[in-house]
Amino acid sequence: MSTAYERGWSSLKNGELQQAAELAGFAVLVTTDMNLKYQQNLGARRIAIVVLGTTSWPRIRAAAAEIVRAVAQSTSGSYTELQIS
Numbered sequence: 001m002s003t004a005y006e007r008g009w010s011s012l013k014n015g016e017l018q019q020a021a022e023l024a025g026f027a028v029l030v031t032t033d034m035n036l037k038y039q040q041n042l043g044a045r046r047i048a049i050v051v052l053g054t055t056s057w058p059r060i061r062a063a064a065a066e067i068v069r070a071v072a073q074s075t076s077g078s079y080t081e082l083q084i085s
Contacts, residue, residue: 015039022047028071037079048074053083060084 001013004010009020021029028048032055033039052060062068063084070082 010034018045018049027076028074029069030071034081043077046076047078049073049080051079051081053081054085056084060066 003045004012006026007020009017012064013054018029022045026047028050030050030052032052034051034053036049036051048071050067052063052067054060059075064083067082070080
């Protein structure tokens with residue numbers, strides 16, 4: 001597991017980021033970009049996408065078990081939106 005920033009991918013746009021992650025062998029991309037499904041052709045991707053419904057780190061941290069579950073249940077090319085309150 002690593003972040004886009006740690007990989008030097010922070011300047012990549014979503015389509016480029018998805019492609020880079022796939023080429024690097026990642027199976028799942030976790031993001032907070034709720035507009036991703038409107039901006040990209042997700043059907044052309046093998047990588048699973050899990051979208052977190054918040055950018056709030058304290059909320060994300062509190063929902064860690066739920067996020068892990070969503071990642072574990074994802075399949076190639078799947079798209080999951082996880083609402084976090």
